[in-house]
Amino acid sequence: GIAPEMQKSIFKKHLKTSREKGIGLGLYIVKAVIDAHPGGKIWFDSSEKGTTFYVYLRAAGK
Structure with missing residues (x-):
């Protein structure tokens, strides 16, 4: 999973883990x-087993 100290900045440019x-x-x-x-x-759930990302986009014209 994503370390708690990295979760607030996970979507920043050039962020990566070592x-x-x-x-x-x-x-x-x-x-x-x-x-x-x-x-x-976009949001995510992170645990020791890994991280799952979720994406929501509205359908066109709705």
Whole structure:
């Protein structure tokens, strides 16, 4: 799961854990896309077993 001290900043640009490869843009980009859509939401549940992300986007025209 995501360490409690990292949870508030998980959607920031270039954030990554020391164990992961990459440049830390994935969740930042997903959040930017969701924020660009009115009513869009992203949230997560994190535990010792792992983290699950949830995304909500309204259907077009609704």
